[in-house]
Amino acid sequence: MLKILQMMIASTSSSSLSFANRLNLQRRGFSIISLSSSTTFRNTPSILSTSKTHSVKSFRMSSTRSDSNSIAPSTSSGNFRKVNFCQWCGGPTKHEIPDGDEKMRAICTQCGKVAYQNPKMVVGCLIEHEEKILLCKRNIQPSYGLWTLPAGFMEMGESAAEGAIRETQEEAGADVEVLSPFAQLDIPLIGQTYMIFLAKLKKPHFSPGPESIECRLFALDEIPFDSLAFSSMLVTLKLYIEDMRAGKPKFHYGTISKRPGTSPSDIHASTLDYHLQS
Amino acid sequence: MLKILQMMIASTSSSSLSFANRLNLQRRGFSIISLSSSTTFRNTPSILSTSKTHSVKSFRMSSTRSDSNSIAPSTSSGNFRKVNFCQWCGGPTKHEIPDGDEKMRAICTQCGKVAYQNPKMVVGCLIEHEEKILLCKRNIQPSYGLWTLPAGFMEMGESAAEGAIRETQEEAGADVEVLSPFAQLDIPLIGQTYMIFLAKLKKPHFSPGPESIECRLFALDEIPFDSLAFSSMLVTLKLYIEDMRAGKPKFHYGTISKRPGTSPSDIHASTLDYHLQS
Numbered sequence: 179m180l181k182i183l184q185m186m187i188a189s190t191s192s193s194s195l196s197f198a199n200r201l202n203l204q205r206r207g208f209s210i211i212s213l214s215s216s217t218t219f220r221n222t223p224s225i226l227s228t229s230k231t232h233s234v235k236s237f238r239m240s241s242t243r244s245d246s247n248s249i250a251p252s253t254s255s256g257n258f259r260k261v262n263f264c265q266w267c268g269g270p271t272k273h274e275i276p277d278g279d280e281k282m283r284a285i286c287t288q289c290g291k292v293a294y295q296n297p298k299m300v301v302g303c304l305i306e307h308e309e310k311i312l313l314c315k316r317n318i319q320p321s322y323g324l325w326t327l328p329a330g331f332m333e334m335g336e337s338a339a340e341g342a343i344r345e346t347q348e349e350a351g352a353d354v355e356v357l358s359p360f361a362q363l364d365i366p367l368i369g370q371t372y373m374i375f376l377a378k379l380k381k382p383h384f385s386p387g388p389e390s391i392e393c394r395l396f397a398l399d400e401i402p403f404d405s406l407a408f409s410s411m412l413v414t415l416k417l418y419i420e421d422m423r424a425g426k427p428k429f430h431y432g433t434i435s436k437r438p439g440t441s442p443s444d445i446h447a448s449t450l451d452y453h454l455q456s
Numbered sequence: 457m458l459k460i461l462q463m464m465i466a467s468t469s470s471s472s473l474s475f476a477n478r479l480n481l482q483r484r485g486f487s488i489i490s491l492s493s494s495t496t497f498r499n500t501p502s503i504l505s506t507s508k509t510h511s512v513k514s515f516r517m518s519s520t521r522s523d524s525n526s527i528a529p530s531t532s533s534g535n536f537r538k539v540n541f542c543q544w545c546g547g548p549t550k551h552e553i554p555d556g557d558e559k560m561r562a563i564c565t566q567c568g569k570v571a572y573q574n575p576k577m578v579v580g581c582l583i584e585h586e587e588k589i590l591l592c593k594r595n596i597q598p599s600y601g602l603w604t605l606p607a608g609f610m611e612m613g614e615s616a617a618e619g620a621i622r623e624t625q626e627e628a629g630a631d632v633e634v635l636s637p638f639a640q641l642d643i644p645l646i647g648q649t650y651m652i653f654l655a656k657l658k659k660p661h662f663s664p665g666p667e668s669i670e671c672r673l674f675a676l677d678e679i680p681f682d683s684l685a686f687s688s689m690l691v692t693l694k695l696y697i698e699d700m701r702a703g704k705p706k707f708h709y710g711t712i713s714k715r716p717g718t719s720p721s722d723i724h725a726s727t728l729d730y731h732l733q734s
Contacts, residue, residue: 359732
């Protein structure tokens with residue numbers, strides 16, 4: 179098992195984030211970012227459980243609304259449904275653990291093929307332009323009317339970077355160049371993994387596509403943290419702001435979970451576990 | 457479109473790799489690593505097409521055999537098959553571009569659900585132990601008898617790091633701690649994305665699982681480059697050796713393609729495109 183560090187820092191408004199208590203420990207560390215709905219400042223001590231810990235950063239911020247935590251970007255569904263029939267021969271399935279396997283699978287009773295279901299990748303861009311970043315207000319459910327980075331499910335035949343560029347074109351009408359990988363955020367609860375790239379506009383033009391009501395550049399202290407669509411975007415933007423304050427972006431890996439006892443629809447009740455940086 | 461740099465450097469044997477011509481340009485760069493089957497040294501000039509280029513590193517090495525390029529780790533299939541029936545109601549599908557979509561999808565003619573097919577993630581560990589790395593000799597097809605890092609398809613309900621730890625336990629009988637993300641390598645040709653983590657043994661014990669003939673620690677100059685199972689492992693190990701020689705590991709993102717005119721089964725004919733580092 180991965181070891182876990184936990185620290186929670188609160189801030190009282192979305193535009194005055196606290197990024198205190200940066201612990202400069204060794205490289206290759208773990209941390210949790212906890213984002214609760216409390217409006218009171220609290221800073222709990224970290225629990226160091228590994229000698230190879232780099233930095234522990236987390237925060238806690240105000241929340242004024244609830245919304246869906248399930249991402250449903252433009253073209254594909256990430257939902258995990260029970261497989262009742264074989265996709266290839268149409269035969270009914272049985273649900274058993276195949277020989278040599280350890281997990282329950284849907285196995286076709288006619289042709290014997292196994293229908294594996296695996297997590298899906300959501301790819302998107304964090305676009306930097308004149309010290310602002312580009313967000314899109316969603317014109318579709320879930321999270322209609324809330325703000326997101328342009329992102330969507332990665333398609334067969336494309337790379338993650340190509341998918342992120344395509345989604346940005348579709349949702350923000352923007353032609354971008356990918357600069358570097360910024361974050362991989364797994365959400366095991368819903369079988370999704372986010373791959374977010376830093377990118378820049380090739381031309382200073384953007385316009386909302388059919389899935390967006392509006393696209394707008396936000397300065398870092400203007401980001402609408404109380405109106406973000408998804409926990410993945412909240413975590414990504416927090417990490418980005420923190421990196422910018424520290425001087426330069428890193429690559430972040432982590433797992434987004436929900437804190438026990440919180441509503442699954444409250445994106446501010448998410449925690450970032452197993453946070454690793456490169 | 458992403459801009460591309462290309463350079464090819466040859467070496468005459470697998471154990472005497474050339475990592476010459478490191479161009480120290482700006483951060484956030486692109487490069488291609490080309491791995492051909494030629495045994496002659498050649499160093500072609502790079503084509504710089506962006507002002508934000510960091511480093512161009514590539515190599516070319518001897519190849520004495522051909523093998524499968526398709527990865528089929530332990531438990532799931534990454535193959536892309538045509539969907540003929542609905543998984544949920546069993547109805548026959550039609551293949552059309554749905555309203556508001558741009559890609560051909562399998563749509564159920566009975567319940568109307570769309571069967572999206574998306575790339576799968578393969579997760580694995582590059583395990584460092586006393587300046588050696590752990591490889592497994594495959595006991596299954598494809599690439600039976602060839603060497604690989606422990607890796608397999610990410611499962612629903614787990615994170616990439618958890619999946620990499622699980623696969624390492626299954627294939628190498630090793631209990632590992634993940635240290636940092638090392639590489640994301642997309643292979644659009646087969647709809648797979650590799651996520652490789654650096655890891656260390658919690659205890660100095662390992663033993664082959666059912667899918668491995670043998671597990672062994674290799675010093676960096678002993679890695680069996682002529683007997684590796686997959687192009688993803690070849691690229692990962694090359695990047696790792698290069699990073700170690702430069703002093704420390706980075707995070708690498710890139711796309712693995714096949715050079716036109718080469719056999720799809722020759723892993724040494726792969727190119728690493730859109731190489732970005734963090």
